[in-house]
Amino acid sequence: MNEKKKLNLTLKIWRQKGPGDAGRFVECKAENISPDASFLEMLDVVNEGLVKRGEEAIAFDSDCREGICGMCSLVINGKPHGPELGTATCQLHMRTFQDGDTITVEPFRAKAFPPVKDLVVDRSAFDRIVAAGGFVSVNTGNPQDANSILIGHAVAEKAMDAAACIGCGACVAACPNASAMLFVAAKVSHLALLPQGQPERMRRVAQMRAQMDAEGFGNCSNEYACEAACPKEISVRAIARLNREYLKASLCSEE
Amino acid sequence: MTLDPKVPEGPIEQKWDKHRFNLKLVNPANKRKFEILVVGTGLAGSSAAASLAELGYNVKVFCIQDSPRRAHSIAAQGGINAAKNYPNDGDSIWRLFYDTVKGGDFRSREANVYRLAQVSNNIIDQCVAQGVPFAREYGGTLSNRSFGGAQVSRTFYARGQTGQQLLLGAYQALMRQVGRGQVQMFPRRELLELVVVDGAARGIVCRNLITGKTESYAGHAVLLCTGGYGNVFYLSTNAMASNVSATWRAHKKGAFFANPCYTQIHPTCIPVSGDYQSKLTLMSESLRNDGRVWVPKKKGDTRAPRQIPEEERDYYLERKYPSFGNLVPRDVASRNAKQMTDEGRGVGETGLSVYLDFSDAIKRLGEEKIKEKYGNLFDMYHHITSENPYQVPMRIYPAVHYTMGGLWVDYNLMTTIPGLFCLGEANFSDHGANRLGASALMQGLSDGYFVAPYTLGGYLASAKLGAVQSGHPAFREAERAVEERIKTLLAVKGKKTAVEFHRDLGRLLWDDCGMARNAKGLKEALAKIPAMREEFWKNVDVTGSGEELNMTLERAGRVADYLEFSELMVRDALHREESCGGHFREEYQTADGEAKRDDEKFSYVAAWEFKGVGQDAQLHKEPLAFENVHLAQRSYA
Numbered sequence: 001m002n003e004k005k006k007l008n009l010t011l012k013i014w015r016q017k018g019p020g021d022a023g024r025f026v027e028c029k030a031e032n033i034s035p036d037a038s039f040l041e042m043l044d045v046v047n048e049g050l051v052k053r054g055e056e057a058i059a060f061d062s063d064c065r066e067g068i069c070g071m072c073s074l075v076i077n078g079k080p081h082g083p084e085l086g087t088a089t090c091q092l093h094m095r096t097f098q099d100g101d102t103i104t105v106e107p108f109r110a111k112a113f114p115p116v117k118d119l120v121v122d123r124s125a126f127d128r129i130v131a132a133g134g135f136v137s138v139n140t141g142n143p144q145d146a147n148s149i150l151i152g153h154a155v156a157e158k159a160m161d162a163a164a165c166i167g168c169g170a171c172v173a174a175c176p177n178a179s180a181m182l183f184v185a186a187k188v189s190h191l192a193l194l195p196q197g198q199p200e201r202m203r204r205v206a207q208m209r210a211q212m213d214a215e216g217f218g219n220c221s222n223e224y225a226c227e228a229a230c231p232k233e234i235s236v237r238a239i240a241r242l243n244r245e246y247l248k249a250s251l252c253s254e255e
Numbered sequence: 256m257t258l259d260p261k262v263p264e265g266p267i268e269q270k271w272d273k274h275r276f277n278l279k280l281v282n283p284a285n286k287r288k289f290e291i292l293v294v295g296t297g298l299a300g301s302s303a304a305a306s307l308a309e310l311g312y313n314v315k316v317f318c319i320q321d322s323p324r325r326a327h328s329i330a331a332q333g334g335i336n337a338a339k340n341y342p343n344d345g346d347s348i349w350r351l352f353y354d355t356v357k358g359g360d361f362r363s364r365e366a367n368v369y370r371l372a373q374v375s376n377n378i379i380d381q382c383v384a385q386g387v388p389f390a391r392e393y394g395g396t397l398s399n400r401s402f403g404g405a406q407v408s409r410t411f412y413a414r415g416q417t418g419q420q421l422l423l424g425a426y427q428a429l430m431r432q433v434g435r436g437q438v439q440m441f442p443r444r445e446l447l448e449l450v451v452v453d454g455a456a457r458g459i460v461c462r463n464l465i466t467g468k469t470e471s472y473a474g475h476a477v478l479l480c481t482g483g484y485g486n487v488f489y490l491s492t493n494a495m496a497s498n499v500s501a502t503w504r505a506h507k508k509g510a511f512f513a514n515p516c517y518t519q520i521h522p523t524c525i526p527v528s529g530d531y532q533s534k535l536t537l538m539s540e541s542l543r544n545d546g547r548v549w550v551p552k553k554k555g556d557t558r559a560p561r562q563i564p565e566e567e568r569d570y571y572l573e574r575k576y577p578s579f580g581n582l583v584p585r586d587v588a589s590r591n592a593k594q595m596t597d598e599g600r601g602v603g604e605t606g607l608s609v610y611l612d613f614s615d616a617i618k619r620l621g622e623e624k625i626k627e628k629y630g631n632l633f634d635m636y637h638h639i640t641s642e643n644p645y646q647v648p649m650r651i652y653p654a655v656h657y658t659m660g661g662l663w664v665d666y667n668l669m670t671t672i673p674g675l676f677c678l679g680e681a682n683f684s685d686h687g688a689n690r691l692g693a694s695a696l697m698q699g700l701s702d703g704y705f706v707a708p709y710t711l712g713g714y715l716a717s718a719k720l721g722a723v724q725s726g727h728p729a730f731r732e733a734e735r736a737v738e739e740r741i742k743t744l745l746a747v748k749g750k751k752t753a754v755e756f757h758r759d760l761g762r763l764l765w766d767d768c769g770m771a772r773n774a775k776g777l778k779e780a781l782a783k784i785p786a787m788r789e790e791f792w793k794n795v796d797v798t799g800s801g802e803e804l805n806m807t808l809e810r811a812g813r814v815a816d817y818l819e820f821s822e823l824m825v826r827d828a829l830h831r832e833e834s835c836g837g838h839f840r841e842e843y844q845t846a847d848g849e850a851k852r853d854d855e856k857f858s859y860v861a862a863w864e865f866k867g868v869g870q871d872a873q874l875h876k877e878p879l880a881f882e883n884v885h886l887a888q889r890s891y892a
Contacts, residue, residue, distance in 0.1 A: 018803065036641075037531040044533055044754075047807075051752050056799045057807045061321065063494040065534050067635065068419055069325040091638045116465060117804045124442065127322050131434035135427035136386045140306040140704045142377065143384035147341060150395030160388040160413060163420060167324055196386040 007033040007094055010102040011046065013058055015118050023115070025104070035095035039082060040065060040072060042094055043105075059118040067091040067231060070166030073173070074119055075106040080170035080229040088168065088231035108169050110178035112216040123169045125215040126183060133207035134187045136197030155193055162189035164232045171226035171234075177218030182226040184208050185242035186234050192245050202249035209246055258511070258862055258877045261665040262366040267883050271370045274666070278713030286311035289715055292459055292474040294446050294501055296323035298418075298696060299679025300480030301425035302703030308432035310708060315472055316429065317444045317461060319496045324426045327482055327494040328699060331418025332539035332632065333402065334410035335382075335696040337375040342399050346407040348372045355694060356884040358404040358584050359659070359687020360836035360852065362514070364860070365883055366666060367684045374705040375697050379411055381704055385424040389413050400544055402692035404584035404891075410693045415539055415632040421696055425703070444470070445809065446501040447740075448733035449477065449508045449675065456675035457723045460733040462741075464809065467802040469734045471725040476674045476711060479505060480703070483658035483680040485518065487817045487824065488769070489761020491655035492524060492537040498813040499820045502662050502681050510670040511862040511875060513663035513683035515820070516828035519690055519837050520770050521656030522588035525639050526608040535654040536639055538611070539632055540692040543581040545616035545625065546649070548572050548588070550609050554599040560610055560648050571595060579891040586689045586837045586850070587891060589653035593770050594848065596652075603650045612648035653770060657695060659686045659837065660827070663862040663877070667710035668702060671862075673718065676711060678702035683860065688836025741801045744811050749794030753811035756791050760784070760817060768825050773841040777829040784825065785869055788818040819868055826863075826872065833857045845888070854886050 009030040016023030028050075033042050040062050047057035063071040067088040074089045076082035082092040097103065105119065113121040151159075165186035172180050188205050191197050197204070220239060227236045263274040281289070289312050293304040296318040304316045318326060340346040351372040356363060379397070383389065389411050390398040399408040413420040432438040443464040450458040450471070458473040484499035485491035506512045523538045549570045551563050571591060573580045583591075592609050601607050617625055622645055626633070633644050640650070662670050662677040664684055670677050679699040686694065723729075763783060767776035791814070799805040834843040834850035835857070843851045852858075858879050863872040 034529050034531050036528050038533075038639075041531045041533050045531055048752055048754060051796060051798050051807055054796075054798060056805075059804055059806055063320055063325055063496050064327060064330045065495060066330050066536055067638075068416065069320070069327070069329050069494065070322075071320055071325045086634075087638060091635065093638065093641070095641060120804065123321060127324070127430060127433075127440070127442075130324075130427060131430040133434075135431045136384065137431060138381075138384045138428075139309045140302070140381060140428075140708065143380045146339070146379045146383040146389075147396050149383055151391050152395050153391050153393045156388055156391040159386075160390075160420075163388050163413075163423065164416065166419075167322065190388065191386055194386050194388070196384060 004035050005099065007035060007097060007099045009033060009097065012102060012104045014106045015058065016115055018117055019115055033094050035093070037094050038065065038090055039076065039092040039094065040090050059120045061120050062090055065090040068166060070168035073108045073121065073168060073170070075108060075173055077104050080108060080173040081231050085228070086231060086233045088166070108173035110172045110217070112178065112180070113169060113172065125217070126167050126169065126180070128215060129180065129184060129208055129211045130187065132211035133204040136191065137200055149195055151194060159190050159193040162186045162193070162234065162238050165234055166232055168231060170229040170231060172217065174225040174229035175218065176223055176225065177221060179220045180212050180217040181220040181239050181242065182230065182234060182236065184212050185238035188245055189238040189241045192241065201245070202253040203255055205242065205245040206249045206253065256671070256875065258663070258875050259665065260364060260877055261667060262364070263666065267366060267369045270366050271373060275709050278709055279716035281712045281716045283311055287313060289313065290315065290474040291476050291478065291711070292317070292472055293478045293480060294459065295326065295480035295482060295681070296426070296429065297326035297328035297480060297482055297679060298422055298425055298699030299703040300326070300478070301422065301429045302700050303478055303480060303678055303707045304438055305425060305428035305432055306704050306708040307711065308437035314432070314438045315441060315474065316438055317441045317446065317459070319443070319445050321442055323429060323440065323442065324423060326422065327497050328422045328696070329419045330494065331696055332415045332537065333541035334400065334412035334417045334693040335378065335421060336402065336409050336693040337379045337411060337697065338372055338409060339376055339379060341397060342408045344407045346409050350407065351375060351409065353884050354405050355685070355691060356687070357889060358689055358691040360689050360850065360889060361687065361854070361858070361881060361886050362835050362879065363685055363687030364879065365881060370706070371685050371698060371701050374701045377705055378697060378700045382421055382424050385428060387413065387420045387424045400541055401582055403540055403543065403582045403588065404691040406579070410541070412541065415541070415629055418696060421700065425700070446481070447504065447737045449505045450729050450733050451508050451672060452723050452727060452729050455673045455718065455720065458725060458730060460730065460737055462737065465804050467800070467805065469737050471730040471734060473723050473725040473727070473730070475715060475720050476676065478676045478678060478707060479662065479681050480678045481681045483661065484820065485655045485658050487761070487821050488655040488764050489758050490527065490532060490535050492521065492535050495533065498816070500813050500816045502677070503816045503820050505662060505670065505672065505675060507865050509672050509865070510675055511663040511864050512660070512823060513860050513862045514660040514827065515824040515863070516768070516831060516838050517659035517688050517836065518655060519585060519657040519659060520589045520653040522585055522592055522653050523611060523651045524654035524656070525636065526603060526605065526650055526652040536635065537654070537656060538636060538649060538651060540585070542611060542629060542632060545628070546581065546611040546613050547615060548581055548609055548611055550595045550600040550602060560602070560612070569600070576891045583891045584689055584691060589770055590839060592653055608650040608652045610648040611651045613644065614648070617645065657690055659683065659688060659690055663860065667713065668707055669710070669714060674714065676707055678707055688838055740812070741808065744795065744797050744808060744815070745801055747792065747795050747797065749796045751794050752796055753807065753814045756787065756795065757814045757817065760787060760821060764821060768828050771839050771841050772828050774829060777825050780825045781822065781829065784818065784822045791815065791818055823863055823872055827861055830874065831857055831861065
């Protein structure tokens with residue numbers, strides 16, 4: 001195998017024992033890292049070393065490691081999911097970094113994402129926002145034939161662009177107000193664009209927004225930092241649609 | 256104990272309808288008296304939990320991730336099959352049934368497969384009604400594409416993210432019920448014991464992964480929807496948290512484990528590149544609609560792919576299987592890739608890969624069209640390998656992807672423990688010895704939306720279940736067992752990490768119980784696994800404590816279960832002296848290297864009963880009868 005030059009790095013990692021404890025940056029070395037390894041695989045190597053030395057591994061979330069489950073997080077050198085556009089941390093590869101680099105690694109920070117341990121935070125607020133209205137109310141049963149609902153190609157593609165959200169929370173971590181507008185906008189846009197679920201369209205947007213506020217997320221001040229951080233590159237135009245939907249619901253809702 | 260699959264009498268087309276009529280019903284007012292525990296929130300778990308809650312049952316749902324939306328179904332890429340026949344290309348319920356039985360190499364239960372094909376159409380209707388954004392034609396109708404093992408286009412898809420969109424549909428249905436208070440959601444919980452009272456499954460004991468506390472939950476029935484065991488191989492396309500523990504713990508409590516040796520090695524994955532790798536990444540089978548698989552005709556040809564002229568390339572799938580071409584089933588495609596690399600015609604730095612080339616399709620359709628169909632897959636490939644697949648062919652190699660084996664279930668999806676149901680990949684039911692592409696999503700949602708909601712009602716209406724609370728002594732005992740085990744793991748303080756044990760076990764299984772198996776290798780593995788297990792309990796190193804989030808401890812517990820489970824998997828592979836589907840025994844092959852079944856001796860489901868760690872499990876056989884699809888040597892030529 002072609003021997004690629006291995007990387008030796010210094011990590012400044014946020015360590016925090018538990019929700020009530022004070023956190024701090026701890027420096028540690030990541031040595032002999034393959035440039036083809038992903039960022040999380042680099043952390044795996046560091047953790048193996050820590051356990052071998054009898055120390056506790058750094059807690060971080062990850063699951064699919066294919067950029068689709070939304071479980072991984074991390075703010076790397078000040079950017080949620082690191083420096084590459086349209087890339088979740090698990091798909092960020094070490095070839096992006098130079099030998100000798102110092103890399104700062106922090107959790108997603110937001111009032112509505114309380115810390116759990118080290119780099120792990122609690123993002124269940126997102127689930128509660130969906131539970132408040134992010135669905136089409138249709139029971140399992142015998143709905144009409146799928147092709148009896150016609151949806152034009154362009155509309156289906158637009159809905160899919162919004163539905164691609166993986167619910168990771170990078171938009172919140174990137175926003176100076178820790179707003180969840182892009183997350184909410186993605187779901188509202190996906191469903192508002194489609195003919196299914198139209199009767200509850202106004203109710204949906206009103207309830208999801210109300211839950212977002214109740215969870216302690218901030219407001220949107222058009223920074224566009226969310227779009228830049230989004231690993232699925234969901235456009236802030238979704239937020240414009242959310243605002244239109246919300247305004248319409250505020251003015252026209254019969255409820 | 257004799258296995259009763261409880262397949263209803265009558266012609267296969269009428270079995271499910273008649274059975275649904277014969278199942279006893281629980282009246283609406285009584286449904287709310289029942290407490291159902293659903294473990295796992297992939298397609299099967301989410302869809303079952305949502306549907307049961309809609310019916311009025313009280314449902315408690317448990318998942319290992321921080322949110323039910325993250326279950327590994329989300330990573331399924333290519334699509335979901337249904338017998339809609341929208342393209343008018345001759346599809347039918349019968350054809351989907353036939354293709355699935357044949358694709359599974361005649362090792363599945365006909366009645367289950369027929370039901371799966373029957374409800375496949377309802378699934379698409381249901382998902383569209385939920386707002387799943389499937390791909391559409393300009394006129395607004397649904398698009399289809401082709402998958403392996405079929406000559407019709409019956410696969411529905413949402414770009415390369417079909418699993419994500421279907422799961423989000425089921426997740427949203429589930430969260431709607433959470434909002435209504437009909438479902439209580441328990442994320443970051445790992446099932447560590449099943450609780451059986453008076454012979455029936457009555458609850459679970461799990462670890463709260465955040466606090467480390469042992470928690471007990473009682474109910475009238477338990478649904479295990481915890482996915483497959485592919486991660487026993489260490490490297491697979493499964494997510495990090497996917498594991499065998501839930502089904503293995505149930506097996507130890509009396510649920511038979513069926514066909515554990517049937518594992519699917521997916522032909523199109525990104526090849527292994529180094530020791531640091533934590534997982535392998537799948538490139539969807541849908542890519543074989545437009546990509547052509549080839550290797551150089553000459554051994555050891557190290558020229559860059561574009562330098563190799565057309566006449567010096569071997570498009571071996573198209574050459575050997577002209578009717579199906581690049582879309583042969585997965586087991587066939589994987590085995591052929593292995594043959595090519597074994598012959599020394601593999602490509603890339605390691606020689607352990609073959610090309611999947613899109614240049615013809617790009618010429619024919621244009622880069623834009625290819626981007627629209629597979630954009631996210633091409634990006635993913637580019638990220639991982641730093642090679643641009645629009646310019647150079649992808650390099651792919653088989654990797655462990657799916658497990659057809661799982662807990663044995665009857666026609667009602669109930670295991671050998673009354674009240675314990677098993678859905679989705681976690682059961683063994685529908686795919687025989689090889690699953691066809693785009694059928695896993697179909698099965699998960701079929702089990703969850705359209706089968707379990709009926710059959711569970713039938714069980715609850717006829718079982719006489721007394722009241723059991725989580726204070727029952729059986730729960731205390733299970734809690735003690737869980738805590739004892741965690742204490743033991745933490746107390747070993749050895750020198751080797753759980754990850755190292757896992758990697759060693761995975762390598763052993765890949766070599767001896769992987770794409771090709773033989774008696775000698777399997778016997779060697781059977782000798783090595785108990786020794787490895789013994790070393791684990793003497794020398795594993797787990798840091799941190801049991802009273803907090805401790806991922807090192809979680810991993811160690813799962814590896815401990817793999818070290819028990821793997822022995823059963825290898826034993827099953829050794830006992831099955833034939834080749835079928837994904838189980839390829841080198842001793843049993845045809846002259847041209849295809850799998851050679853032995854229907855006389857092995858036309859049965861092997862269901863194993865647990866007899867103790869290190870003891871030989873007891874084999875029970877469920878004979879398979881093929882009354883509708885006639886047994887034949889599979890041919891895709």
